[in-house]
Amino acid sequence: MVDENTPENAPETEETAIIQAGPVSSWLTENGFDHDLLEPDHLGVELIKVAPEFLIPLSTALFAYGFNYLQCQGAYDLGPGKELVSFYHLIKVGDNSDRPEEVRVKVFLPRDNPHLPSVYWIWKAADWQERESYDMYGIVYDGHPDLKRILMPEDWIGWPLRKDYVSPDFYELQDAY
Template sequence: MADETTPEAAVEAAGALVEAGPVSLWLTEQGFAHEIMERDHLGMELLRVEPAFLIPFCTALYAYGFNYLQCQGAYDAGPGQPLVSFYHLTKVSDNADRPEEVRIKVYVPRDKPTIPSVYWIWKAADWQERECYDMYGIIYEGHPNLKRLLMPEDWVGWPMRKDYISPDFYELQDAY
């Protein structure tokens, strides 16, 4: 038996805590590589996929029945850490008491944050990807209209990044 302080014991302990869920098992049977992450506080499956495999991965999930992109968003893991784009998918059907849900995460380096757009799979990603681009600078390749949504078109920088420095200026406004 491995000592609890060794790296092997930590891997064993971590592996024992994270079980593959039904979506992960199906994806593995179909040959889609992914990392199983620890479930969230609601017990939802969290899967990590590499950016290069996002489109075939999501296409498979759509074919599996995940026909609704409930939410797409992004966050900054911290200065010097990667940016994360996440996708909350739901199977919507008439005969299910409770819809099946899964969350996908894609980690990208902050110096070249490029991810393929899932707009062509779920049209709901349109403005959600634009907002993530506007706030974090993640470039969603293949998006039909990737431009600023909340900030002015000439804004410099990505205001939701944790290493963002606010510009030192005041906007002049008319009093009337």
């Protein structure tokens, strides 16, 4: 008699679903880079989760592997009291330009002290994108050459795109002269 409640016979749920490693994850694993797999996005792009302390070694390896273009860096908030996420969409620009290889790297950060090394020194395109993520979410990109507000006034208090942000009733403009 087969027990339907054993792990072997349990129906696949979101928690028990096995995620197939893609080519980038397989290469990273073969070369000893610690990371976790996330389910591919809606376009089938491979998603890789990495701890903050491994972002620079992993990013350097991906650059050496051919991911020479940072198409987008951004951030988002998972909700009040939850983690902040910094993400990187990388592309291999080269001979196969009609369908370049893509990968997304995500780093989950605690909202009370969101520090992460800057990838500016690997991809210069991260400059203003990391500044925007800092300005809107308060993620500090350690080692960034000019990390300061880019959209909000320099004396603004708080991080406007965090889901627990409370807008002030007014903002007093300072006399510029």
